Amino acid sequence: MSATLFTCRHTFEATLCVELARLGVTRTEILLPGLVLAPESARDLDPVYALQVLPAAHLIRGASIREISLAVQEVALPVLQAGEGPWDVHAIVPGMLKGTPKPPMARRAGLIAEAMLADLRKDQRAVWRRRQEQGSDTCALVQLLLLDNEAAWVSAAPVRALPPLAAWPCRVPAGLAVVADDDGAPASSYRKLLEAITCMGMQPLPGQQAVDLGASPGGWTHVLRRAGVHVTAVDRAPLAPHLMRDPQVRFVTGDAFAWRPEAQVDWLVSDIIAFPERVAELLQAWCGGQLARHMIVQMKFRGEPDWLALQAALDVARTCGYAARAKHFFNDKNEVTLMLTMVPHG
Numbered sequence: 001m002s003a004t005l006f007t008c009r010h011t012f013e014a015t016l017c018v019e020l021a022r023l024g025v026t027r028t029e030i031l032l033p034g035l036v037l038a039p040e041s042a043r044d045l046d047p048v049y050a051l052q053v054l055p056a057a058h059l060i061r062g063a064s065i066r067e068i069s070l071a072v073q074e075v076a077l078p079v080l081q082a083g084e085g086p087w088d089v090h091a092i093v094p095g096m097l098k099g100t101p102k103p104p105m106a107r108r109a110g111l112i113a114e115a116m117l118a119d120l121r122k123d124q125r126a127v128w129r130r131r132q133e134q135g136s137d138t139c140a141l142v143q144l145l146l147l148d149n150e151a152a153w154v155s156a157a158p159v160r161a162l163p164p165l166a167a168w169p170c171r172v173p174a175g176l177a178v179v180a181d182d183d184g185a186p187a188s189s190y191r192k193l194l195e196a197i198t199c200m201g202m203q204p205l206p207g208q209q210a211v212d213l214g215a216s217p218g219g220w221t222h223v224l225r226r227a228g229v230h231v232t233a234v235d236r237a238p239l240a241p242h243l244m245r246d247p248q249v250r251f252v253t254g255d256a257f258a259w260r261p262e263a264q265v266d267w268l269v270s271d272i273i274a275f276p277e278r279v280a281e282l283l284q285a286w287c288g289g290q291l292a293r294h295m296i297v298q299m300k301f302r303g304e305p306d307w308l309a310l311q312a313a314l315d316v317a318r319t320c321g322y323a324a325r326a327k328h329f330f331n332d333k334n335e336v337t338l339m340l341t342m343v344p345h346g
């Protein structure tokens, strides 16, 4: 019997269970911090509060690295043999889900994955040739979540492309984007913008134009400037001095909800603290006027998530011709990140 596992930001497991119940999945169980068990039937869901999905997951056991590796292969091989494109392996341990820098058992999980890869290289030449190369899009994913020295969950499944917004399962291990420390950033909030950019699979490019609403003190503007993007930052409070001095940053003092660009920009990013229902209003103006090609917009909650406001905002975007997805990232607090991109015509 297989199951579906979802990873999430630890401490948000109950919220993920509530969301799954709203999606019709009532039999859920919190297995570990950052890990929720659901029935096999939940495998195609893309919950906002899930960072990663492990579809068709099997609980396997083995007394040694060799034995576990063989059990992983038994689950993975049929999927890899049936697939056509590149594939990848993610070795996950529980500590990763809590953001532990050097989590226990990471080495053992890596050795199990390596043992499996060595066997495939030796015995499964056709499968081995399709092993993911740098830069290619993964079409199938083997995920190994080591629970203790002798037990692991293993998922092997095709990766569903969600064009133009990313893929599911997510192509980064446990759905946790690696965010490099940046001591020059004026606020730690730069981390959640980098997670969103990774999740979207779309990089802001040098020379592009962006608008940052609710920009102070400038964590997000800092990220965009590092990417070489020209930024118009709108807030009532100023940005950090190095950004105020930057000739490629235009700072506008005023109401971020009322401000509009004269022509379409490449990116709108917004981290304004406001009632959740105001996000739909903002998107109505920006998506309705096609004022930005890509958007990353935070919706902040007080207490429980406002599911209706979130759905309303996504509906507005989609009605206006944007692909829209929302995620609660590891660095998000009581807020979710909406990611939008214009769907090309034709």
Ligand SMILES: C[S@@+](CC[C@H](N)C(=O)[O-])C[C@H]1O[C@@H](n2cnc3c(N)ncnc32)[C@H](O)[C@@H]1O
Residues within 6 Å of the ligand: 186, 187, 189, 190, 213, 214, 215, 216, 217, 218, 219, 220, 221, 234, 235, 236, 237, 254, 255, 256, 257, 271, 272, 273, 274
């Ligand atoms: C969470 S902070 C933004 C942090 C920013 N993204 C960063 O990385 O540094 C929210 C900002 O929204 C601004 N804000 C809230 N309502 C606003 C409004 N109506 N107009 C302009 N700024 C607003 C606040 O002044 C505050 O600086």
